[in-house]
Amino acid sequence: MIELKGVSCRFGSTVAVDAINLTVETGEVCVLVGSSGCGKSTTLRMINRLLPHSAGEISVDGQDIRRIDVRKLRLNMGYAIQGTGLFPHWTVARNVALVPKLLGWSRDRITTRVDELLTLLGLAPETFANKYPEQLSGGQAQRVGVARALAADPNILLMDEPFGALDAITRDNLQNEMLRIQRQVHKTTVFVTHDIDEALRLATRIAVMDQGRILQHDTPENILRSPANAFVENLLGSQDRGLKLSALRRVGDAMSRHPQPCEPDLETDWLSEDDSLRQALSVMLWHEAEQLPVRDAGGAEIGVLSRDQIWTGAT
């Protein structure tokens, strides 16, 4: 658990972060979102003491971070940044092994761990372990950056716009990976972005920041339903809040299930259980369908979703 109480950060006369209070529960993903220069990175960097806080108190698992040895503190926090920060003169494997090596793990343990992580991030170790960052695409490099942050199995992950520089499709893929990995490892995560859709998608709770203050700190759903003020409303975009809300729901939670999975009808279009209601709506609009069959990951038909169910499910 990370707690910030009345934390401020000043650079000379400018106040980058102004007396914020924020609690990140163990295992949850807290996304800091806001426009450029609002103090997101500054907040993040105070947590691993890359910046000193000028006032207030930051504690990790109840312990004041100023009382913890700074290197010990950082070694227990994975850190991934925009533009990856991969060392260009080291191979992918060596980059990922950075923190385990600092912790003095044995060589075998490091090799096993590196392979495990590359596989987790969808990079075949035999292909990628010995490449240099320069030989990777932006998306691959960013995966390595995430793998490096996860390497020593830290309790906390700090991520500063890790997908900021990627194209929409790659970013979408990596967000899916993040969700999948988070379901497996449950890290206490602070994630910075200026993309509200990314925030809605990844967050357990979102902290909306502006000019060094936190305007609202709540779950994506609550933020969408009742934005605290005009700034938050504006950030969400008043036009498509309904769609954003429907994007938070799974098809699997709104459909009616068959008593027994059955053979799918190969002719018709279909939805998958993990699609969002927003995607379902789009497919229905396109096919002008009243309802669509739903398949599970194995391809068996497990239920149907009707237009009405989208309506009731999304509101």
Next chain:
Amino acid sequence: MLAPASDMPNRVVPVLASLALVLIWWLDFGIVQPNRIVPGTGYGLVEAIGAANSAGLSAGLLALMVMARHRFRARFYGLGALVALLLMWQPILLAEFADRQLPADAAYARTAIGAGFWSLLFLLGLMAIEVLSQLPSPRGHHLILVALVLVVWGVCVAAGRLDSLSLVTEYASRPDQFRQALTHHLALSLSAVLCSLVIAIALAIMMMRRDRWRQPVLATVSFLQTIPSLALFGLLIAPLSALSTAFPFLQTLGIRGIGWAPALLALVAYSLLPIVRNTYVALSEVPDDLVDAGRGMGMSERQLFLKLKLPLAMPIIIEGVRVTTIQAMGLTAVAALIGAGGFGTFIFQGLGQAAMDLVLLGALPTIALALAADGVLTALGQVCRPAGLKANG
């Protein structure tokens, strides 16, 4: 789009070759001196090496001109081979000249290289550089060519075929002094570079820690570089002699107003600018986000320096060392003026005695040392380039 250079007729080689052709026929090829001081008599090409050799040499140069204008793919290999052959032929031609024109009965008579021959050597050297620069992976070819040419020259000297050459006689009358000059020259210039490197790294780290040091430090080392070298050598004489008079134990260390101490100080002062600037620029240009990432993951400042900043900065630091070393090799020759030893001793002795060959005995090895340092440090720069960085990055 421009066609690749290798697909276009080469213009440099024909120009150099035709110039060489004109100069060898026009200028004296060799000189015979009755003794060391008296000016000698010059001999033209045919007189010096005979009609057949003259025709052969001219044909070789013509062949270079013709070959360079053609477009077949392997022509640069052909050109390289031909230039190398011509360079290897030169000592044999010199020996031929001595056989023909050196009077057998005059014990002090000696041969000297004429202006035509010097021009030929120089132009062939330029052609070699041009051709090598057109070949892929120039380093390997470079080494083979230089080695072959040096071996042939070395064999000719060792076999005594060039004994009458004034340069060789000058060497033969002082081999011990030559060896000593070599040791002094190397010791002085290399220790100057080493001292500067240590100081430079310390200064660069200091400048990175405290930004307000940057301006004064860079200004100081730039200022040092602008003092004329003779003046700096001279300026150091007074304070150092005062010091050694005041503290006699310094004299036992060899620290006096003249000698190696002021020379080393001056050389270090000159070497600082390129090394300090390159080291500082290289270390401070390591991208902030890399340092940030490393620090954020728990690397100590020491680990950040040794594992991240230094390896990334290495190629540029070595480049600074290379420039400095070449410069120090040349300046060490000047340091002979204040009694520091080295090849400069021969140069200034020769100038004093109007013996040009003694000057050459000092100048040629100085140039050779600078070129060798260039080669070695360029190679080292390639070796130390971190894997994973673009060759030109």
